[in-house]
Amino acid sequence: QSVLTQPPSVSGAPGQRVTISCTGSRSNIGTGYAVHWYQQLPGTAPKLLIYGNNNRRSGVPDRFSGSKSGTSASLAITGLQADDEADYYCQSYDISLSAWVFGGGTKLTVL
């Protein structure tokens, strides 16, 4: 059971828009600590996509965007492409656990 909750899977057709939610609590996202998003392509290491809630890492297409409100955050991907198929993870810091925490991951399938 992850501290941050993500849907196990989402899907969309090429060109469509999908969102991935990340729900936390007042001891992590709700404290004001930033949310960061990672993309893990099959068989590879995770890569940072979005840092500080809504900042794209250099080289990340503007089709990817992040937002945060209260105790939740979201990753939006527009203009879906086949090579967006991957696992996506949110991450923040939890003051009660004194630990860096990840969501359980969301598998994106491009139909």
Next chain:
Amino acid sequence: EMQLVESGGGLVQPGGSLRLSCAASGFSFSNYWMSWVRQAPGKGLEWVANIKQDGSEKFYVDSVRGRFTISRDNAENSLYLQMNSLRAEDTAVYYCAVRHADSSTGGSFDPWGPGTLVTVSS
């Protein structure tokens, strides 16, 4: 370009020990916090440990505290994870990563190495 490469993984029996290494290049290693994050087969990501630039502060997830030790050698641009009293549930790919933050809490991980697999089994 920041680059990280892990080594030292392998098969070890329960109760055994293993030392992972992470070689850093392409950046001023001594200027950054460093971290270990692991991923059990078919599972999600789990933060394991962080170490400050000069090694003076270290943080661990509860499940490894007292068994694992993170360390670094800034002269060698290397990060280490000494793992003792290994359990089956420690089986995972272990990634080293650069931690970006202005303080000892919060922050993101970027980049990550390709990882090294640790299997704990008899």
